[in-house]
Amino acid sequence: MTTLTIDNVHKRYGSTVALDGVSFEVRPGELFGFVGSNGAGKTTTMRIALGVLSADSGEVRIDGKPVDLDVRRTIGYMPEERGLYPKMKVGAQLTYLAELHGLSSSDAKDATATWTHRLGIAERLNDTVDALSLGNQQRVQLAAALIHDPAVLVLDEPFSGLDPVAVDVMSDVLFEKAKTGVPVIFSSHQLDLVQRLCDRVGIIGAGKMRAVGTVDELRGQGGSRLEVVAPHAQPGWASSLAGVSVLGHESGRTVLELGDGADDQAVLAAALATGPVHEFTLTKPSLTELFREVVA
Numbered sequence: 001m002t003t004l005t006i007d008n009v010h011k012r013y014g015s016t017v018a019l020d021g022v023s024f025e026v027r028p029g030e031l032f033g034f035v036g037s038n039g040a041g042k043t044t045t046m047r048i049a050l051g052v053l054s055a056d057s058g059e060v061r062i063d064g065k066p067v068d069l070d071v072r073r074t075i076g077y078m079p080e081e082r083g084l085y086p087k088m089k090v091g092a093q094l095t096y097l098a099e100l101h102g103l104s105s106s107d108a109k110d111a112t113a114t115w116t117h118r119l120g121i122a123e124r125l126n127d128t129v130d131a132l133s134l135g136n137q138q139r140v141q142l143a144a145a146l147i148h149d150p151a152v153l154v155l156d157e158p159f160s161g162l163d164p165v166a167v168d169v170m171s172d173v174l175f176e177k178a179k180t181g182v183p184v185i186f187s188s189h190q191l192d193l194v195q196r197l198c199d200r201v202g203i204i205g206a207g208k209m210r211a212v213g214t215v216d217e218l219r220g221q222g223g224s225r226l227e228v229v230a231p232h233a234q235p236g237w238a239s240s241l242a243g244v245s246v247l248g249h250e251s252g253r254t255v256l257e258l259g260d261g262a263d264d265q266a267v268l269a270a271a272l273a274t275g276p277v278h279e280f281t282l283t284k285p286s287l288t289e290l291f292r293e294v295v296a
Helices: 042-050 090-100 105-118 134-146 164-179 191-197 215-220 264-272 287-295
Strands: 004-013 016-026 031-035 057-062 075-078 152-156 184-187 200-205 208-214 224-229 244-250 253-258 279-283
Touching (some): 016 057, 031 191, 042 152, 090 134, 134 152, 134 164, 152 164, 164 184, 164 191, 200 215, 208 287, 215 287
Parallel strands (some): 152 184
Antiparallel strands (some): 004 057, 244 253
């Protein structure tokens, strides 16, 4: 089983520190969401993992081996900026890319047929890439990353610009690859999607890893929250309760954060004192909320 390891990687461009000791691993069969603001270091990390960029220090390993040319051939990479030939036909292009990865002509054609069918673009084999919609170009780019049956998948913003149906198709394919033991890392600004799909998540900010863990682990770091729907409650009804912070109040719905020493039963009693309580729900912050806190 294959593991992708990013070990204490540093990268600097002149006086700008792009990566500052970035470390994490993507385990066999794991979907790993790599999130951060624009310019945080996601793409630089991925390009170093692929071997397109060199690190100033630190190392990337796949199954304990540094990424050389032979190891690089085992990676499936999907860049954020499309890396396709716009005037070349889809079928010929995918077959050509498969042959570059070492497949025979017949195996390359078989792989092209398999992945274009799986991704719903089999009828576009004779179309040039620039004649396709953005969503179908994304599907062709994913097919290019999968065409050689890679041992590792590295995908930079694979869901960008996709409609819900295309998102479902791509999600299913990534799940299928992960089930075969392939480690899959992808970056995305769609944090609700990352929360739904990923086994673990890494948050990077200003070139440093700010948090790594399962979605539940990360959300648990944000503390417990209560959503209380009390139609007659006025703003400030919970502000005097020990250990309770009011995060928002609108139209009878109040969101509270429970700190140390907070008593949810005392909160309930205070809410009932204002009148009927229609909802009283203990929740955890979403990945989006946690991301805002971490990068801030």
